[in-house]
Amino acid sequence: MQPWKIKLDKNDQRSFFLYADSSRMTSEVDPESRQMMVTQGTFLDDMEVAGKEIGYQTKISLFPDGGYNERDIANSMDIKPVAKITIEKTSPRHYPLYNALYLPDTNRAPYKDDKLTAAQISRLDSISEDPDLSVKVYQDKSDVERLGKLALEGAKIESGVNRVMEEANKIFRANEYQKKKYRDGFSVEGQGTSGIMRHLLQGLVTAFPSLNSGKAASDLFIKSTRTSVDHTPAYVMISTKDNSRVRQVKSGMLYSRLVLTAHDLGLAVQPLSQVLEEYPEMRAPPLCKIHHDYAPDGSTIQMLFRIGKPTKAFPLSMRRDVMDLIVNE
Numbered sequence: 001m002q003p004w005k006i007k008l009d010k011n012d013q014r015s016f017f018l019y020a021d022s023s024r025m026t027s028e029v030d031p032e033s034r035q036m037m038v039t040q041g042t043f044l045d046d047m048e049v050a051g052k053e054i055g056y057q058t059k060i061s062l063f064p065d066g067g068y069n070e071r072d073i074a075n076s077m078d079i080k081p082v083a084k085i086t087i088e089k090t091s092p093r094h095y096p097l098y099n100a101l102y103l104p105d106t107n108r109a110p111y112k113d114d115k116l117t118a119a120q121i122s123r124l125d126s127i128s129e130d131p132d133l134s135v136k137v138y139q140d141k142s143d144v145e146r147l148g149k150l151a152l153e154g155a156k157i158e159s160g161v162n163r164v165m166e167e168a169n170k171i172f173r174a175n176e177y178q179k180k181k182y183r184d185g186f187s188v189e190g191q192g193t194s195g196i197m198r199h200l201l202q203g204l205v206t207a208f209p210s211l212n213s214g215k216a217a218s219d220l221f222i223k224s225t226r227t228s229v230d231h232t233p234a235y236v237m238i239s240t241k242d243n244s245r246v247r248q249v250k251s252g253m254l255y256s257r258l259v260l261t262a263h264d265l266g267l268a269v270q271p272l273s274q275v276l277e278e279y280p281e282m283r284a285p286p287l288c289k290i291h292h293d294y295a296p297d298g299s300t301i302q303m304l305f306r307i308g309k310p311t312k313a314f315p316l317s318m319r320r321d322v323m324d325l326i327v328n329e
């Protein structure tokens with residue numbers, strides 16, 4: 001949903017504030033707004049990487065006006081910034097990860113069987129410098145099977161919860177008109193369709209919306225998750241010691257850096273977030289089970305994603321215009 005708002009600092013032209021856009025919350029799928037906070041982190045890290053390339057050092061201070069009131073979260077998002085960003089002019093220098101900013105983050109296609117090399121794992125492992133934020137790569141057969149099973153169970157549960165599926169369906173952009181109008185949400189590109197097939201499929205789902213909603217959407221979702229987990233050589237997990245808003249945002253920054261690094265290593269990634277979602281139907285077995293098995297010390301799994309060598313490139317998806325993020329209040 002690209003739920004970001006930028007407010008310029010009237011008192012300092014080197015500074016601006018990032019706010020979470022409460023009008024873009026997805027409360028069914030993300031009832032605790034955890035993924036909303038992770039998403040704020042992805043913005044911050046991409047901005048830092050772009051800054052390095054074009055010659056600006058960024059200083060990021062999280063929740064400069066204090067934390068949210070958890071009992072009034074939407075209102076808190078409107079009045080309290082997630083971050084204050086201050087930029088300092090330096091000299092531009094090519095930053096290798098910058099090029100990866102322009103690649104699609106997520107590749108939902110099957111991956112090759114090849115395991116990650118020790119050098120690849122060590123590069124991914126070395127990204128987090130914060131001891132309270134851990135990155136772990138799982139590629140033993142037993143873990144890959146167990147995590148795949150949990151991810152599939154999450155997808156099956158999600159596909160049976162109507163209100164969550166409807167929330168996703170509302171942000172499905174069926175054709176070029178809707179994609180240009182909203183520039184966010186999901187589209188057939190996100191399912192890996194490009195070229196002439198994209199136009200055919202868009203025509204079909206525009207004429208027959210039922211092809212991409214209700215039972216058809218649920219079946220497609222389960223089928224594609226099964227294909228994904230059956231063609232995944234490894235998973236990565238980001239966990240945090242506590243589940244504070246600051247750690248959630250930092251997890252997003254770390255996730256973004258991992259994605260860019262993975263691309264730089266020629267690897268593709270796809271989060272499989274369903275099993276980590278906090279709505280009641282998911283909370284019961286899978287969310288508790290994955291924490292029981294993989295976070296027994298009481299830490300929180302913030303992101304779970306598959307990783308591997310891609311079998312095909314994925315098309316670009318929509319992005320909002322940067323000027324639409326800037327609000328004057």
Ligand SMILES: Cc1cc2nc3c(=O)[nH]c(=O)nc-3n(C[C@H](O)[C@H](O)[C@H](O)COP(=O)(O)O)c2cc1C
Pocket residue numbers: 001035036038039042103104105106107108270271272273274316317318
């Ligand atoms: C917190 C978070 C959770 C996500 N969960 C999923 C997921 O469960 N499945 C999926 O395919 N993509 C997931 N994504 C990826 C986004 O759908 C999408 O890839 C991202 O917005 C960038 O778009 P792009 O991949 O087209 O570049 C997630 C991203 C974030 C930040």
